[in-house]
Amino acid sequence: MSALSILGAGGWGTALAVGAARRGQDVILWARRPELVAELTQTRMNTDYLPGVPLPEALRFTSDLAEAVDGADFALVVVPSVGVPELLEGLPRKLGVVLCAKGLAPDGGQLSTLARQMGFTRVAVLSGPNLASEIGRGLPAATVVASSDQALALAVQSALMSPALRVYTSSDEVGVELGGVLKNVMALAAGLVDGLELGDNAKSALITRGLREMRRYLLALGAQEDTVYGLSGLGDLFATATSPLSRNRSAGEAIARGQQPGHGGQVVEGLRTAGLLDAWATAHGHDLPIVRAVARVASGAWTLETGITSLMERDAKAEEQG
Structure with a gap:
């Protein structure tokens, strides 16, 4: 059996590698x-991206991309969305690719669509409530792998399933991929609420209305409604x-407090995604008010006060009207 190939040694990639290696699987983790x-080889720790989690001795590392995927049936692509196109360019097209970044392609489209346009025929997406530090510590969690290729989805499920990580399969590739994308923007908004100390009522309302906004976007792109209320x-x-x-939540809190978002070189996907989603909504005539407010506050086009006003002074309507 070939090694499980994981491309990207950030927090999430390392956590996935640690979990699979603890289960006794042969795992190779690629870092650029x-x-x-x-x-990683010398200290058996990833102090920058997953501090406090020892790396199993069986876990192997390489910066040679060809070595990382040699003999692999599929690879988990766990780099920030902005780096996915370049990484895919260097991979053999017969390889199955499992996209784990919760972001969009440079044109604002889906990364899975981009992968297929580049010639990959076996594509899956992985998403869910997966905080890397908790999964790295072996705390219980669940995730979803979605693909139109059922054999690929089942292979990924088998490779990652463990007593600490339940892996579900889905055929709703659109819903699973884009749910993970849009929630980053909502998490930024929640962080803004926290940073401004607007209270639990405001945060609860924001999350609830954010879910409604996610539903509107996902259904417009062809997702299944059940997926909106699922893990992803x-x-x-x-x-x-x-x-x-x-x-993403921490980045929103930092922005609200006048601080620089992000730390340690880690990518905050929601900052880039918000602008792409706002442009999509404007171009297609969709109403995504939270996305719009976050995008424009994050870009500096709006003040925080303007962003709050834009949400609180919208026209009165029935809740079911959206």
């Missing part, structure tokens, strides 16, 4: 920087909008 590979929709939204471990 040779110096990071040397550090409501589940991921709840985790990232409420947890202090959430990178």
Whole structure:
């Protein structure tokens, strides 16, 4: 049996690698920087991205992409969305690719669509309420792998399933992928609420209306409604909008307090995604008010006060009207 290939040694990629290696699986973790590979090999710790989690001795590391996927049936692509196109360029097209980034392609489309346009025929997406530090510590969690290729989805499920991680399969690739994308923006909004100390009522309302906005977007793109309320929709939204471990929520809080979002070189996907989603909504005539407010506050086009006003002074309507 070939090694499980995981491409990307950030927090999430490392957590997935640790979990699979603990289960006794042969795992190879690829990192772009040779110096990071040397550090991981020598210290058996990823102090920058997953501190406090020992790396199993059986876990192997490389910065050679060809070595990382040699003999692999599929690879987990666990790099920030902005780096996915370049990484895919270097992979053999016969390889199955499992996209784990919760972001959009450069044109604002789905990364899975981009992968197919580049010639990959076996494509899956992985998403859910998956805070890397908790999964790295072996705390119980669940995730979803979605693909139109059922054999690929089942293979990923078998590779990652463990007593600490339940892996569900889905045929709703659109819903699973885009749910993970949109919840990042909602988590940023929740962080803004926290940073401004607007209270629990405001945060609860924001999350609830954010879920409604996610539903509107996902259904417009062809997702199944059940997926909106599943692990990659409501589940991921709840985790990232409420947890202090959430990178996007923390970034929103930092912005509200006049601080620089992000730390340690870690990518805050929601900051880039918000602008792309706002542009999509404007171009297609869809009403995504929370997305619009977050995008324009994050870009500096609006003040925080303008963003709040834009949400609180919208026209009165019945709740079911959206």
